[in-house]
Structure formats: structure tokens, C-alpha cells
Amino acid sequence: MVRANGAVSLRELARVVQTSEVTVRRDVRALEAEGLLDRRHGGAVLPGGFTRESGFPQKSHLATAEKTAIADLAAGLVDEGEAVVVGAGTTTQELARRLARVPGLTVVTNSLLVAQALAHANRVEVVMTGGTLRGSNYALVGSGAEQSLQGLRVSRAFLSGSGLTAERGLSTSNMLSASVDRALVQAAAEVVVLADHTKLGTDTMFQTVPTDVITRLVTDEPPPHDDRALTELQALADQGVQITVAGPGAGAGAVGGEGGPAGPGRQQPRLGGPSAARGGEDGLPLPGPRRNHPHQPGAGPGATLRGSMPLTDQPGGRVADLAPRRR
16 A cells, blocks of 8 residues: 555554554554555555655755745735635745735744734735644644634645645655645635746655645746746646746746846746747637636736736836747
């Protein structure tokens, strides 16, 4: 079961083999001694690097410019007076720092770092989940966190993770974190994933958000030689995910729609076919994604939303929404 699924819970094992969790726990301990499994709280996972997760100090120094650009654009999706949920992660922490300037906002989070970033915002209300503190990423997890989210309904959820693929969607390396992220998703009408290009095409153990549940991906422009990330972006767009790409100009150069500037010496990635940036034939807006969105959020500086006019450009950078090749 572990080889097939990547991980199993003791409760599920006990149900399948029709025995007690005490017996299962003893057997899992024996399998771990043989190097066949790694025990985790409440379950077991495959051994080796696939299960390892970097701690916050390591993550906070990775792709910092890209995370800043992504957070700048994602903050533009939030309107005054909204209620949103923000998950744990270094990118969502950057987002929280920008949300501190949105008046009348209510932010529900299981992240101590997100709460800390909003602690001194005068007109932002912060609601924290309960749960058990997971020290590696300063997040509250477990049944307490999940139960506190029951019955909650907000406009959108902002989530990050360890990997993102068109096949499985967003995933993470920790079982407890994945479970809380799924509860956050259930509370939101729309799901916005924040993921820099290094996570595109990476598949980790626990699925948190299936691709067909993701409303929008905010990411940065992959390097021209990163075929895996470029292919994954197109595959996500083909499945109806709205993709907003922050050019390196928000941190370095730029990616624009038709007539939008490209970064110095950089070739724009050809995503979504020749008409992707400008719309369909004769410049008409391409059809929207398969989901119905009663409210189209306002776009942040430099954002171009499908079917809308570009807003004020952010100095040195634009974004382009990728359109699917097929429906």
C-alpha cells in the first residue's frame, strides 16, 4: 500500500487488514527496522529523499526574488473588505506582508509567520486555527486545525506547497500539512496557488489541491532552458487553470502580452500558442476557464486579466495570462 500510494495511515491499514491499530503500529515498527518504511505521526511513508522536506531556514533563502514578484501580483487579487484564507509557506508569508495594507481584510490562517506579518496591521483582522505547532514551518496542524475550519466560508484561499504538476496538482511532503491545506481549500470559493518555477513539474508525496480545483496559479517566468517548467505551465493552462506569470521585471525583466516588453536579452516563452497573449482570433478575449466565478477580483499593479484591459504597469514588469490551447 505504501508503494502504491506513497503513504498510508495506521487507521487505514488497520481497516484493510482487519486488525487493531496497536498491532499495525508494531508491524510498521518492524518494517521500519528492515528499512522498508519510515514511520510518521499516525502512519508510514516510503523511505528516502522523496519524503524529506526542507525546514523554514532553508526555504526562506530559495528563489527570494521570485517569491517577492509572485506575492506582489497575488496581493492585487484581494479587494478591500474580503475574507481569505492563507496557508503556510515562505511565499504566503511574503503575500501576508503585502496584505497588511488592504483595509477591512479578514485573514484566516494556520501559519504563525503569516499571523506575525499581519500582527501590526491596523485594519486587518487575523483569525488563527487551533491545532498542534509544527516547528519546521511554524504552522498549526492536526485535527484541532482542521476542526476549526469546519463551517468556514471565504472568497478565496492562497496556498503554496512543495510541488505542482498538471497531473496531480499541488502537493507537499508532509501528511499533516497536506490534511490542513485540504481543509483550507474546502473553506474557499476559489483557490489561488502561489508557486515559483522551481516547483513546477515537481511531484511530492501528499496531494493537497487537485488540478481541477485550482482556479489560478501565480508564478514567475521560468528560464528559457527550463523545458520541464514551461511544459508544465502549458499543461496546466490546457486544463483550465488561469496562469499569471510574473516576469523577471517584477524582480528582474518582464513578460508581457502582445506588445508587452520582454526582459533585456530574454526571449518570451511561447505558451498557449501564438494567440495566447492577445486573445482569440481578431483579438477577441479567449473563453474563460471551465469554472464559474461570480466575482472577478481586481488585478494588482502590472496584471492583465483575461478579457480585461491592462491596468497600470508596475515599473519594470508585467504579467501575461496563459490561455489553454483546447477546451
